[in-house]
Amino acid sequence: MYKKVASLPYLIWMLIFIIVPLLFVAYYAFTTPNGSFTFDNIIQVKEHIYVLFRSIWLGLVATFVCLLLGYPMGYIIANSTNSKQRTMVLLTMLPMWMNFLLRTYAWMTILENNGILNSFLELIGIGKVRIINTSGAVVLGMVYNFIPFMIMPIYSIMTKIDKRIIEAAEDLGANRVQVFYRIILPLSLPGVISGITMVFVPAVSTFVISRMLGGGELLIGDVIEMQFLGSTYNPYMGAALALVLMVLVFICMAVMNEFDDGESEAIMI
Amino acid sequence: MAENQQNIIDLRNIVVTFDDELVLKGINLSIKDKEFVTLLGPSGCGKTTTLRIIAGFVTPDEGDVIFEGKRINDVPPYKRQVNTIFQRYALFPHLNVYENIAFGLRIKKTPEKEIKQKVNEMLELVNLREFQKRNVNSLSGGQQQRVAIARALINRPKVLLLDEPLAALDLKLRKEMQIELMKIQKSLGITFVYVTHDQEEALTMSDTVVVMNQGEIQQIGTPEDIYNEPKNAFVADFIGESNIFHGIMLEDKLVNIQNHVFRCVDTGFKHNEPIDAVIRPEDVRIHEPEEGDITGRVESVIFKGVHYEIVVNVNNFKWLIHTTKYQEPGDEVGLSVYPQDIHIMKKSRVKKYSDDDSPSINEEEL
Numbered sequence: 001m002y003k004k005v006a007s008l009p010y011l012i013w014m015l016i017f018i019i020v021p022l023l024f025v026a027y028y029a030f031t032t033p034n035g036s037f038t039f040d041n042i043i044q045v046k047e048h049i050y051v052l053f054r055s056i057w058l059g060l061v062a063t064f065v066c067l068l069l070g071y072p073m074g075y076i077i078a079n080s081t082n083s084k085q086r087t088m089v090l091l092t093m094l095p096m097w098m099n100f101l102l103r104t105y106a107w108m109t110i111l112e113n114n115g116i117l118n119s120f121l122e123l124i125g126i127g128k129v130r131i132i133n134t135s136g137a138v139v140l141g142m143v144y145n146f147i148p149f150m151i152m153p154i155y156s157i158m159t160k161i162d163k164r165i166i167e168a169a170e171d172l173g174a175n176r177v178q179v180f181y182r183i184i185l186p187l188s189l190p191g192v193i194s195g196i197t198m199v200f201v202p203a204v205s206t207f208v209i210s211r212m213l214g215g216g217e218l219l220i221g222d223v224i225e226m227q228f229l230g231s232t233y234n235p236y237m238g239a240a241l242a243l244v245l246m247v248l249v250f251i252c253m254a255v256m257n258e259f260d261d262g263e264s265e266a267i268m269i
Numbered sequence: 270m271a272e273n274q275q276n277i278i279d280l281r282n283i284v285v286t287f288d289d290e291l292v293l294k295g296i297n298l299s300i301k302d303k304e305f306v307t308l309l310g311p312s313g314c315g316k317t318t319t320l321r322i323i324a325g326f327v328t329p330d331e332g333d334v335i336f337e338g339k340r341i342n343d344v345p346p347y348k349r350q351v352n353t354i355f356q357r358y359a360l361f362p363h364l365n366v367y368e369n370i371a372f373g374l375r376i377k378k379t380p381e382k383e384i385k386q387k388v389n390e391m392l393e394l395v396n397l398r399e400f401q402k403r404n405v406n407s408l409s410g411g412q413q414q415r416v417a418i419a420r421a422l423i424n425r426p427k428v429l430l431l432d433e434p435l436a437a438l439d440l441k442l443r444k445e446m447q448i449e450l451m452k453i454q455k456s457l458g459i460t461f462v463y464v465t466h467d468q469e470e471a472l473t474m475s476d477t478v479v480v481m482n483q484g485e486i487q488q489i490g491t492p493e494d495i496y497n498e499p500k501n502a503f504v505a506d507f508i509g510e511s512n513i514f515h516g517i518m519l520e521d522k523l524v525n526i527q528n529h530v531f532r533c534v535d536t537g538f539k540h541n542e543p544i545d546a547v548i549r550p551e552d553v554r555i556h557e558p559e560e561g562d563i564t565g566r567v568e569s570v571i572f573k574g575v576h577y578e579i580v581v582n583v584n585n586f587k588w589l590i591h592t593t594k595y596q597e598p599g600d601e602v603g604l605s606v607y608p609q610d611i612h613i614m615k616k617s618r619v620k621k622y623s624d625d626d627s628p629s630i631n632e633e634e635l
Contacts, residue, residue: 164359167326170346171353172373172424182372186363 025246028239041240048223048241055220056248058135059204062142066150066199067192069143074154074191075184078161089155092148104141104212111137111213133215141209142199149198157191158184193256201249220245276335277302277428277460278323283332285318285484292318293329294484300428300462300477305454307463309471310481311507316464317356319481320430323462324353337427352426354434358417360405367392367401369416373424391419394453411442418453428460435470447474468508472496480504501614505547512553512588516546516613524613527586529563531606535613545614550578550591552610561603567596 032038045052077088095103110116111132118128131137161184169183207221220241227238276299283296293315300306308316321327322334325346334342341349352373361369368375370391374384392398395415400408405416414434421429431450435443451474454461465471471478472492480487480495480503488500499505502513516526518538524531526546538544558564565583579590581602588604596602 162359164355164357165361167346168353168355168359168361168420169372170326171324171351171355172420173347173376174372175345175347178376182376183361 025239025242028236029243030240031236033236041236042244044237045240045244048220051218051223052220052241052245052248054217055204055245056252058139058142058219059200062139062146062203063150063196063200065139065143066147067196070147070150070195071154071188071192073151074158074188074195077151077155078158085159089152092151095144096148100145101208103145104209107137107141107144108132108212111140132213133217135214135217137213138210138217138219141213142203142206145206145209146199146203149202150195153194153198154188154191157188161187189259193259196256197253200252204249205245275301277304277337278462279333279335280319280322281333281335283319283322283329283334285315285322285327285329292484293322295332296484296486298479298486298489300460302427303458303460305451305461305463305474305476306479307465307471307475307477308479308481309465309468309507310487311466313483314481315484316466316481317432320353320432320462320464323428324351324430325349350426351428351430352421352424353430353432354417354421356432356434357437358413360413360416360420362406364405365401366397366403366405366408366416369405370419370423372420377424387423388419391423394422395419410437411446414438414446418450422453422457422459425457426459428462429454431461431463433464433466436465436467443470450474472508480507482507497612499547499612499614502545502547505545505612505614510550510589510591512548512550514546514548514586516544518542518544518613522608524611526611527563527584531562531611532608533611533613534609535611538613538615543616545616547612547614548588548606548610550589551576552606553588553590553592554605554607555579555581555590555592555594555596556603556605558601558603560605562605564601564603567598567600567602570596570598 029041030037030039032040073092077085077092080088108115112118113128113130113132115132117131121127121129165187166179166183169179174182205221205224207219207225210217210219210222224238224241224245226232227234227241278298278300280296280298283293284291285293296315296319298319308319310316318327322329325341325344328342333340336344336349336351361372364372367388370388371384374387379387388401389398392401395418397412397415397419400412405413408416414437417434434450435446438446447470450461463471463474472495475492477489478492478495479489482503488495488504490498495504495508499508499511505511505513514526516524518524518535518541519530520540521536521538522533524533524535524544524546533546555561563583565581565588568580568582568587571578573591576591576593577595579592579596581588581590581604583604590604
């Protein structure tokens, strides 16, 4: 009973700030400017299908790179001494204390055609390389901005793995590689899943990184933004795009959780 | 050396320090093949560290670990022919009962058919046949214990190390598991090295008991030896309950305890050498006041089931006595002890008891 009362403010909060806005989005997505029901907006999304899939593709690539870099990092942090752990966690989080726009802007000056990186490449004789305004630069921006969200859950689940379980595996004849594949990897999977979720979702819908580092090639986030703030003002279309994106992300996550189910149960206890 | 041939494990002068703290101060221990050896001592005495040295999780700073005549100091745990049952079991939470037990065989890339047969044998041995598909977290403590046993035994190790395996179980279950473990040890013919702080468990199960304290071995012997002939006051106090006295050895077979001269059976001490004398509570006999060697007043009587635990005050030293005869508190009684029941020991270096003139009644950890 007490529990119910205590959770009430949160339920109200979620109702007002999450459920209601979602209903608005859904409502606009299926309405014409004069208020009648329509599927046109949703059908029109197909005009942006290329941008949509490009966004998902770049999001996936960025998530994959984050995983590739973040997993070993999480493992290393978790297996360091306590004081080192604290320092490394701090360093991981430190960039996030800076404004998101500022961070991305800094990358612009590094990656520019006459930027720091190219000056350096010229200096060592490789010559200028076009980096900015490529998909690669966009992925780089995503990885840089979102990798803490990959490292942290992996690090946190790694610290929870009981050292004696690893010893038990060694005791039964498993060498380091076998311990990793048979014990550490499966036990850290829930952390990997939440890391993937936390990187993929914001990466897919980002709209600043692509504009600053990707040149003219926009992502779905940019297209949605333009429907609300740009010259092509059309909130009905924007809502439809947002809704479709949400459903696609939701499907991705559901597929993920399907993988996750078997493994995480064991860890919960 | 020829004598090492029958020893499966030899620890020679093992020294271990953790963060500048001396944890093991030169351990020498030989374990014979198929022996049930128990390392017994209070927490922090170094018994678990000794076990971990044999398993390979701790590398000694000094000394040699010998396994079947070969030095294995630098052999990693996964290459050693020993398996461990960990405190609180350390089962793999992401694998079911069957897969937990099969783990050791899967690592060795055993054919599936053989795995199935051997796991089933093990499930049979530990009575868990119906549980093979179960999640290990859904099992009771006793069942998890059985999985841990099966998992450790499936590799047919030459030595099984057990780190307080029964500590988390309730008394009745613990007694059952003690008997079961002894049966398993006999039937498989595997050397067991068993760590516990429970003296009763040690005496019940072992062929050899190794009593440790503060990183040193106090005494090695059969359970009977350890109980009947404790080498020093620490062992006497740790194993069972005892009355420990300061005494003075007057000459061979004569000892002064509490200003009374008792006959005993020990020889070889110096004239007037201060000693510790140990008398077990069950070895003190109660008489009419005029018939005993010394007299005292009954201070308390507690019914313990099989016996009464009686405290008799003799010149402010409280004798702990176990007897089946009831005594009225406040009564004057005479006490006597047979010469062979007085155990004389050299003053131990453990200072704990030396200035304390009351019997040290051991808190049993049951």
